[in-house]
Amino acid sequence: QVQLVESGGGLVQAGGSLRLSCAASGSILLIDTEGWYRQAPGKQRELVASITNRGRTNYADSVKGRFTISRDNAKNTVYLQMNSLKPEDTAVYYCNVHSLVRPYDYWGQGTQVTVSS
Numbered sequence: 001q002v003q004l005v006e007s008g009g010g011l012v013q014a015g016g017s018l019r020l021s022c023a024a025s026g027s028i029l030l031i032d033t034e035g036w037y038r039q040a041p042g043k044q045r046e047l048v049a050s051i052t053n054r055g056r057t058n059y060a061d062s063v064k065g066r067f068t069i070s071r072d073n074a075k076n077t078v079y080l081q082m083n084s085l086k087p088e089d090t091a092v093y094y095c096n097v098h099s100l101v102r103p104y105d106y107w108g109q110g111t112q113v114t115v116s117s
Contacts, residue, residue, distance in 0.1 A: 002026040002106065004095055009111030016115070017083045022095030022108050024076040030100040034071060036080045038091035038113075048093070049080060062088070085115045 008020040020036065035050035049069040051057045057069055068081040078095055095108040 002028055004097060004106050004108040006095055006108035006111040009093065009113045011114045011116065012085055014086055014115055014117050016085050018085065018113060020080040020082065020093055020111060022078040024097065027076065028097050028099050028106060031097055032100050033098045034078045035096045036069060037094045037096060040091040087115045087117045089113060090115050
């Protein structure tokens with residue numbers, strides 16, 4: 001069964017960088033959109049960045065200019081490069097792959113990102 005495995009989270013100081021990875025254990029067919037979401041304690045999950053199957057990217061205003069979403073199809077992996085991190089970026093980050101089959105959403109297990117001031 002296909003699963004999304006996330007890695008790359010951790011503790012960093014404000015202004016630092018992290019790169020999150022989301023690797024699929026198998027092939028997901030008819031991918032429409034891939035994205036990264038985050039959820040901080042007491043807050044609703046929010047979309048941080050997304051990339052369509054044609055390569056179009058979108059970012060939340062709060063991360064625009066600091067975060068970059070990308071993918072490597074050969075490795076079945078989606079990345080989120082996070083630069084100039086702020087304490088407000090502290091959250092659990094989840095990757096998502098939306099497939100047009102059914103349709104169906106695949107979710108990663110989440111990875112904690114903590115930014116200290």
